Amino acid sequence: MKQKASHSPAMQALPKWKFRLTSTCALCSILAAVNASAQGSAEQGFRLMAAGSAGNCVVCHSMPGASGPASTFAPALHQVGARYSPQELRQWVTDARLIKPATLMPPFGTTQGTNSPMLAQPLLSAEDIGHVVAALQTLR
Numbered sequence: 001m002k003q004k005a006s007h008s009p010a011m012q013a014l015p016k017w018k019f020r021l022t023s024t025c026a027l028c029s030i031l032a033a034v035n036a037s038a039q040g041s042a043e044q045g046f047r048l049m050a051a052g053s054a055g056n057c058v059v060c061h062s063m064p065g066a067s068g069p070a071s072t073f074a075p076a077l078h079q080v081g082a083r084y085s086p087q088e089l090r091q092w093v094t095d096a097r098l099i100k101p102a103t104l105m106p107p108f109g110t111t112q113g114t115n116s117p118m119l120a121q122p123l124l125s126a127e128d129i130g131h132v133v134a135a136l137q138t139l140r
């Protein structure tokens with residue numbers, strides 16, 4: 001005799017279309033969680049921005065919460081989160097030359113066109129840049 005396929009209690013309790021809908025929504029919340037973690041941590045971003053061995057953004061920019069002398073070499077970062085989208089902020093940090101070809105801001109996400117034998121890899125990883133962008137987004 002053939003055995004009947006056993007259904008989970010959830011599937012038995014719900015009509016088929018409702019069951020499908022519930023499973024799809026469970027997938028949505030997993031995807032949302034993954035996406036949120038891909039966005040990076042603002043706290044880590046600020047740490048990278050202030051660290052001399054990492055972003056060292058403070059050597060050129062002033063920003064809220066930074067200790068030490070405030071540089072006026074580059075525009076203050078106080079409201080960049082309100083003025084730029086996350087994509088634009090990512091572009092500024094990854095390679096500002098694509099926004100302003102003659103910029104004095106170093107490209108943090110690529111070594112392309114830098115001609116520096118000391119720069120074997122980008123100054124910041126894509127993940128680090130995610131953290132920095134999360135930090136910049138809070139500056140409003």
Ligand code: HEC
Pocket residue numbers: 049055056057058059060061073074075076077080089092093100102103104105106108132136
């Ligand atoms: C060597 C100096 C220098 C460093 C280091 C530097 N920047 Fe910049 N940055 C500039 C300059 C100069 C500009 C202005 C753009 C221009 O006119 O070339 C700028 C512009 C920007 C802008 C756009 C600001 C605006 O008001 O339009 C953002 C955002 C930014 N930088 C973020 C960062 C972050 C984040 C870091 C660190 C990861 C960083 N910068 C490191 C020099 C620097």
